[in-house]
Amino acid sequence: MDHAATTPVHPEVVEAMLPYLTGIYGNASSTHQAGRAARHALNDARDRIAAFVGCRPAELVFTGSGTESDNTALFGAAEAGRERGKHIITTQIEHHAVLHACERLEQLGYDVTYLPVDALGQVAPADVEAAIRPDTILISVMYGNNEVGTLQPIVEIGELARSKGICFHVDAVQALAHVPIDLRTLPVDLMSFSAHKLNGPKGVGALYIAKHVRLSPLMFGGSQERKRRPGTENTAGISGFAKAVQIFERNRYELQQKMEKLRQEMVNELRIRLGEHAFVINGHPTERLPHILNVSFPGISTETMLMNLDLAGIAAASGSACTSGSLEVSHVLQAMRLPEEITNSAVRFSFGTNNTLEQVTAVAQIVETIMSRLRK
Ligand SMILES: Cc1ncc(COP(=O)(O)O)c(C=O)c1O
Incomplete structure (x- = not known):
């Protein structure tokens, strides 16, 4: 991811x-x-x-x-x-x-x-x-x-x-x-x-x-x-x-469609599992690349979410690869002037040609488990 x-x-x-x-x-x-x-x-x-x-x-x-x-x-x-x-x-x-x-x-x-x-x-x-x-x-x-x-x-x-x-x-x-x-x-x-x-x-x-x-x-x-x-x-x-x-x-058309589908599936799964209000999608809803989904889970820090995902074997990021190494707050989200609870809890999922819908469902399920564990 x-x-x-x-x-x-x-x-x-x-x-x-x-x-x-x-x-x-x-x-x-x-x-x-x-x-x-x-x-x-x-x-x-x-x-x-x-x-x-x-x-x-x-x-x-x-x-x-x-x-x-x-x-x-x-x-x-x-x-x-x-x-x-x-x-x-x-x-x-x-x-x-x-x-x-x-x-x-x-x-x-x-x-x-x-x-x-x-x-x-x-x-x-x-x-x-x-x-x-x-x-x-x-x-x-x-x-x-x-x-x-x-x-x-x-x-x-x-x-x-x-x-x-x-x-x-x-x-x-x-x-x-x-x-x-x-x-x-x-x-x-x-x-x-x-x-x-x-x-x-x-x-x-x-x-x-x-x-x-x-x-x-x-x-x-x-x-x-x-x-x-x-x-x-x-x-x-x-x-x-x-x-x-x-x-x-x-495979231009098929690959673009596939990226859209994976991204949409992730959003749908998160909605079903976490509820509409448990996460926020960052970035433009339509003027955007098809393979990137940046989501904030208010209340759970980026670091905590990434660490828990990593423990479950899921690779995600907080932004650009070099900032995720040091986990500083993203300069992009800061420039967008989003509230602190959004910038501090943002995770980037990005999809590739080998990803499957099943993998996306599994990741959403893992996010759900992490959220409920942390909230407890
Ligand atoms: C928008 C953008 N520009 C430049 C680069 C740097 O490319 P490279 O990793 O080939 O040096 C990246 C890589 O993450 C990127 O996402």
């Missing part, structure tokens, strides 16, 4: 990766046969992922994680735009890969505006518009939030950014494969992805860089990825990423 943190690697993905860890181990920069075989795999993977998100293959740069994609976008656009200005706009509910990068940019002399969100976790395009200054060079707003699942109005924000000639970055790490993404129609300049959220391998990400965008690289070295991300390419990981995308593409 913690697939927003990561997902199991699909067996077909493992199969697709294996040849590049064994026989076809060439360096994609080598000009001999072994190198050309690796290059061929990279080209195929780039073509497939680019087609999936609706961009040109040359607009896709492979990275070592979603975090690296976010950092490349932010530091790259900040550096490239610094002659024009040093103001950046983002939101208070971004992943730490964006928030902590922005904090570093502040230390480097940039000025960052962190926009608030409403109680459902959405940022208002009017707030973005009001925050834009003549020296604004970058706007970064995530597509779907990793803690509560709320989708952001990225089309409206992107159109605003475009009308002012400001670079627009979207962290789509949680959204990829769960909502359709067509970069031919989206007014977005930079978009970050990560393979391990959709049954691909860990340590592989991608950054869409629209053809017209000028971006300074984070790293310097060889001429891989057209010098935008030097370093010998992770052929196996990238091939696995492409296979994961292919699997989602093949």
Whole structure:
């Protein structure tokens, strides 16, 4: 129940990766046969992922994680735009890969505006518009939030950014494969992805860089990825990423329906077992990712619920994976200005392709048992 943190690697993905860890181990920069075989795999993977998100293959740069994609976008656009200005706009509910990068940019002399969100976790395009200054060079707003699942109005924000000639970055790490993404129609300049959220391998990400965008690289070295991300390419990981995308593409409709069904079943089961008033669902009721369900059980702390679930063999989370390690109150729920009893008792369940309705029922039953035991 913690697939927003990561997902199991699909067996077909493992199969697709294996040849590049064994026989076809060439360096994609080598000009001999072994190198050309690796290059061929990279080209195929780039073509497939680019087609999936609706961009040109040359607009896709492979990275070592979603975090690296976010950092490349932010530091790259900040550096490239610094002659024009040093103001950046983002939101208070971004992943730490964006928030902590922005904090570093502040230390480097940039000025960052962190926009608030409403109680459902959405940022208002009017707030973005009001925050834009003549020296604004970058706007970064995530597509779907990793803690509560709320989708952001990225089309409206992107159109605003475009009308002012400001670079627009979207962290789509949680959204990829769960909502359709067509970069031919989206007014977005930079978009970050990560393979391990959709049954691909860990340590592989991608950054869409629209053809017209000028971006300074984070790293310097060889001429891989057209010098935008030097370093010998992770052929196996990238091939696995492409296979994961292919699997989602093949079953897109069924998988989205399945996520919705699992989520709905969890809500129904909790209603039947606990009663309507024993829990509160956090996030937007309709503008949301299908695989995330954030629920508060007022009166029972997040820590207590997670510990009891863990003892029963159920993996759930309090928010992003790193905050659940230290169990600090979620910055997302805080930004939504929810009452303390809600922020202190929130648990994130997130569903994956291998979950079944039976598992969901069993988890709801375990939650019921935990609640009644603790209440006694
Ligand atoms: C919205 C969002 N952005 C970025 C990341 C970071 O991705 P990665 O784990 O590949 O570094 C995550 C991972 O949890 C995420 O949910």
